[in-house]
Amino acid sequence: MDDARTQGTPLDRTELADQRFLLAAGIPRLDVVDSTGSTNADLLRAVASDPAAWTDLSVLTAEYQTAARGRLERHWEAPPLSSVSVSVVLRPVNAEGRPLPTDTYSWLSLIAAVALRETLLETAGIPAELKWPNDVLVRGRKIAGILAQLAPMVDGSVPVVLGTGLNVTLREEDLPVPTATSVVLESPRTVNRTELLKSYLSHFASLYRSFCNADGDPAAGLAGGPSLHKRVESVMATLGKQVRAQLPGDHEIIGHATRLDEFGSLLVVDRDGREHVVTAGDVVHLRPWTPPDSSGQDGYA
Template identity: 80%
Template sequence: MEAAQETPDRPPLDRGALGDAAFLSANGIPQLSVVESTGSTNADLLHGVTVDPQAWPDLSVLAAEYQSAARGRLDRHWEAPARSSVSVSIVLRPVNAEGRPLPTQSYSWLSLLAALALREALLETAGIPAELKWPNDVLVRGKKIAGILAQLGPLGDGAVPPVVLGTGLNVTLTASELPVPTATSVLLEQPATVDRTALLKSYLSRFATLYRSFCNADGDPAAGMAGGPSLHKRVEHVLTTLGKQVRAQLPGDHEIIGHASRLDDYGSLLVVDAGGHEHLVTAGDVVHLRPWTPPGEARGESGYA
């Protein structure tokens, strides 16, 4: 339980460490900008890749100390105190080592790849064990610590369509500052550190390694990557959604209740209903995905309608 609250120390991101030429070069990051305040880093980069595509090459990074109009999936809005989070967006132009564009159907894996990279960064940098919740959340002990949003940019003149990948990680939010009771922050999870610069550098390094390996495998989630198992296997291994009874509310008041069995080749969730029928649920379609306990049965901590 959290002790009596004082506002934690919230130093700025270390722009010198983030802009270090050796760090950027080692991770293939052509530019990394930090702004004090903006509406949304995702919106800024979507505007940037539309107005001046050449100014935002692959793996360009924009971070903000404060966002006033951050958006999540389904256009959900949230706002956190300045310097309390890692708020960062990355421009992706996925091509393989020969410069051949990845098939756009592989883009659905990018948010899961980012979640995996953030999970690794949290474990190594802060000593916090995390899991993934399909399609785009990172959880610690069942509570959301981060969300990820991938948005497709304009196709332009036939070039590779860019993706803007935004990540919001709660770092020093106190219990009273959390947006919902089912959220958490690095500060609240007995971390080894709450250094946002160290967390951001670790995340970007892991993301760049996994991303480049994924691109060089032509976006094949079944290919071994970065000297280890495939992206598909890595994600399924830490995906807390699998094996649970879930209720997926879809657009148009449709609902699927069943057993979350596996991910398909495109990162979509396969849900088996009571009749044994398998349903494909895509990240773009799902409105809500929640653990589900049949009426009349005892509900554990993770089971709720």
């Protein structure tokens, strides 16, 4: 790929402000800022101070984040113009305006992961899969992470701020860890951040609205296709693998990841056959476990 194409370029703000795009996606507001600590943190503050200004599917994106935050309070910083950093306000209600139960909110980050996977495949020509709970992988390396945060309001409503960070033009030396990757490193059709952002928001809005109109039922058909539950499981690299689930409080479970339950939690069966429900935490994919043999030796290969 030409070196010029790998250099980060500013988002096309005129294209992002195109009313045809915004209306088609159902996005009432899309703000672009040059630099910020964290789009999620900014939106959490904005929603709390002026909720009427940030309605459902309002978007904030930044050219440069200096204090991005992920799960387990991890922080990182990417070079300017090298990533898609975007947060969306979600106030999930069905077609009649009835709020979705908060126990369905665990699926929102998975909707984002599916939408981003579809974007990478269709727009950039890159095959991707999901790692529970909400990472997107390409050939086993992390290309994007997603973080959902609740924003409880004084009126009792609980909006969600959903942040997504996609590595776009980061070179090997820019990556935060050796197990990460970026769009440019995967021989893509494009590294145009505006195209990638618009595609992601369009995919996400379609899946999200369909999910809301199904009252947050992950088993319902979604956007003219299979259910969210089936879509997620079909592209979830974690399922079928031996994993170590690192849980809050320094606990861990090692076992076989078998499926997702109706809330998107990961079910892990340990070597004694006990099934554990993992609702939060970090998951590490392990090499396959070798069952006990006649010599009495066992363990993970």
